[in-house]
Amino acid sequence: MADSAGKGRARGANLEYAIGLARALAGALIFAFPLVMTMEMWWIGFYIAPLRLFLFLLLGLGMLAGLAYYSGFEPSDGVLDAVLDGLVAFGVGFLCSLAVLWMLGLLDGEMGWRGAVGMVAIQAVPAGIGAVAARQQFGDASGEGKQDRAGYPAQLFLMAAGALFLAFNVAPTEEMILITFKMSPRQVLGLAAISILLLHLLVYTVGFAGQERFPEGAGFWSTFFTYTLVGYAIALLLSAYVLWTFGRTDGTAPELVVMMSVVLGFPAALGAAIARLVV
Incomplete structure (x- = not known):
């Protein structure tokens, strides 16, 4: 039996x-x-x-x-x-x-x-x-x-996974380089600000299924600095890494590398924001 x-x-x-x-x-x-x-x-x-x-x-x-x-x-x-x-x-x-x-x-x-x-x-x-x-x-x-x-390090890991996944879908394309050349520095700064704003809104505000709750006892600014800004920094670093892996940064001026990272950081930030929905 x-x-x-x-x-x-x-x-x-x-x-x-x-x-x-x-x-x-x-x-x-x-x-x-x-x-x-x-x-x-x-x-x-x-x-x-x-x-x-x-x-x-x-x-x-x-x-x-x-x-x-x-x-x-x-x-x-x-x-x-x-x-x-x-x-x-x-x-x-x-x-x-x-x-x-x-x-x-x-x-x-x-x-x-x-x-x-x-x-x-x-x-x-x-x-x-x-x-x-x-x-x-x-x-x-x-x-x-x-x-x-998951604790704080694990939450950041999940954001990194979502950022890498979504950024990977557009990083190989020639359009990423074309968009960078067409944008002015002011527009790039504006894109960075919009990326941060959307990252915070999508994670904590708009009510998607599975979205994050504000950490217990944490206020807006504490959450913004420890999750949103850190998440965006991770998205930027992964964007730069993927561009380097694909050879997009070879022979490129540092300021253009930064601009390309910000452009790719836009979809990466969205991927970080919806990481719990995707992964």
Whole structure:
């Protein structure tokens, strides 16, 4: 009787994990498809420096493990379990990107293994984020999750994940550079102010499902400085990092790098603001 009950629980756990993997695949497909269909992303895989690609994948794996702990495609039981789920999510993102790129005729024998691996690997991180976010978007996210009990560092981590995810969707495009050249310094400063304002409003004011509550005992200015401004600073730093990873800052004057970071920081700030809705 006990053996039968144990086998039943094992089958139930395996079925639940299989459903989680199916959700992960769906999330990877839906979240990564805009990037898979972007020409600039194809070429980045060819010219990105190996060290930059390695650092990006390392950062991506760390972020996937953290996201798996807080809102993975299946409930995680601890840090080690979250790390394994993060690796699985990256694997799902890699295989999903490989399959879609091949299906669209973008991978062939003439490009060489290095170009093919680079093209797929650079797509695997956003696809992996989609895989991790699948439970939040498509699964049963009812009840209190770990992110509802997350402390201050964890909240900043979730904002960073949302910022990276949304910024990644536009960072590879040539339009980011064009917009920067068309904007005046005054307009860039105005965009920074609007980004900060929207970040604060979307997180604490407008009433989206899952939005943050003001920390207990904290006033407006305390929350503004410790969450909103710090969140925007994280969005700017990640924007600059992504631009560097993609080679957008090479040979570029420092003031233009700052302006590009502010321009990319606009979608990054929005991603940070809606992080709890997405991841």
